[in-house]
Amino acid sequence: MAAASPTMVSRVAGDSDASPAHLLALLMRLGDDHLILGHRLSEWCGHAPMLEEDLALPNMALDLLGTARMCYDYAAEIEGGGKTEDDYAFLRDGTDFRHVLMVEQPNGDFAFTILRQFFFAAFMHPFWKAMTESTDVRLAAHAEKAEKELAYHVRHTGEWVIRLGDGTDESARRMNDALEALSPFVGEMFEQDSLTRALADAGILPDMDRIKSRFDHVVADTLRIATLPAFTPEFAHTGGREGRHTEYLGHLLAELQFMQRAYPGQRW
Amino acid sequence: MRRIAEAVPDPELVVVTVGDLGIVRDIRLAGETVEIDVTPTYSACPATLAIELEIETAVNRSGHRAQVRRVLSPAWTTDWITADGRAKLKAHGIAPPLPRGNTGADSSRYFSQPAIPCPRCDSTDTKQLSAFGATACKAQYQCASCHEPFDYFKCL
Numbered sequence: 231m232a233a234a235s236p237t238m239v240s241r242v243a244g245d246s247d248a249s250p251a252h253l254l255a256l257l258m259r260l261g262d263d264h265l266i267l268g269h270r271l272s273e274w275c276g277h278a279p280m281l282e283e284d285l286a287l288p289n290m291a292l293d294l295l296g297t298a299r300m301c302y303d304y305a306a307e308i309e310g311g312g313k314t315e316d317d318y319a320f321l322r323d324g325t326d327f328r329h330v331l332m333v334e335q336p337n338g339d340f341a342f343t344i345l346r347q348f349f350f351a352a353f354m355h356p357f358w359k360a361m362t363e364s365t366d367v368r369l370a371a372h373a374e375k376a377e378k379e380l381a382y383h384v385r386h387t388g389e390w391v392i393r394l395g396d397g398t399d400e401s402a403r404r405m406n407d408a409l410e411a412l413s414p415f416v417g418e419m420f421e422q423d424s425l426t427r428a429l430a431d432a433g434i435l436p437d438m439d440r441i442k443s444r445f446d447h448v449v450a451d452t453l454r455i456a457t458l459p460a461f462t463p464e465f466a467h468t469g470g471r472e473g474r475h476t477e478y479l480g481h482l483l484a485e486l487q488f489m490q491r492a493y494p495g496q497r498w
Numbered sequence: 499m500r501r502i503a504e505a506v507p508d509p510e511l512v513v514v515t516v517g518d519l520g521i522v523r524d525i526r527l528a529g530e531t532v533e534i535d536v537t538p539t540y541s542a543c544p545a546t547l548a549i550e551l552e553i554e555t556a557v558n559r560s561g562h563r564a565q566v567r568r569v570l571s572p573a574w575t576t577d578w579i580t581a582d583g584r585a586k587l588k589a590h591g592i593a594p595p596l597p598r599g600n601t602g603a604d605s606s607r608y609f610s611q612p613a614i615p616c617p618r619c620d621s622t623d624t625k626q627l628s629a630f631g632a633t634a635c636k637a638q639y640q641c642a643s644c645h646e647p648f649d650y651f652k653c654l
Contacts, residue, residue: 282628289630296541374573388605448605
């Protein structure tokens, strides 16, 4: 099958410390964040509280899977050896995954899911906007699309945070519970380490302060309109970027990977 | 050759062609091969691969060797939909997208909605029922004048 493949070539700044291995590690983090969260969102299909959300959540999941596919495709090109996107999604074990712990948490109720999606979008939207200036041409090109899609996610989820926060006693209680439950997970999205620093030096990753200030602004504004407490987390879970995941991931992968593990190499 | 490539209908919205949607970006002859640059609409549009294969098949059928390349930048925007494409969408009951800058997509515009004219009766007394419709690229609206529901092709 003569499928077209993206022709953009990656370019790592010549005199930087970033290497293909660094880029590969970034693609695993980014790809895994999007695959796992996309999977969690898709679990709502058929179970959402209203039909419009039964459309919205899987559609947002689809946008996220688009990014996951791009990351894994790109990684497969870098690694070579006949690897494909499916190898990364379906044949890696839990400790090989590099996503943040927030995205693997069970969906909880609609309040938890929508608030988590809001936090994720409030981060990813300025991230992609900044990434349009990345020295990696492939990532910059993808960022042009993803930024526009994430803008819709921010709006859709932000509006729900407001409706539920400034809603009934029950919806406000659930949103407050969601805020408390999610607070310890948000910080991990902003973690810096030697990998992020090397990639930032190479101009591949943006300055995280820009993203944080935009995130803080959108979150503060939205929570204020929603009559919810201000977001002031004092603690952040860590470990996802090094493959130290919560027990939930095992169950998630058992479902996600079952078919490829049970019938290796099967095709539709 | 461009006409052949651009005449391929969109597999989902068959009333418009890939040319109408601005998906075909460039066509060149490279030796004996016709190279066609296409751009995906949404990141995870399930029709992207189908579109590329259809274009390849159409060009191959015309007796030339086709090679389709997926080009990501500049990113596709609904602004690239031709006037013809917009008219066809409207005739089919789908409100065409507003120009860029009218997305109302960011947080500064929570709950504000640009007025989308009804494709049947042109009234702007319409409201959004669902942010996502039959496909990710469309939203569902209803007209308060003629009461008919309709799809809106979202601005991207």
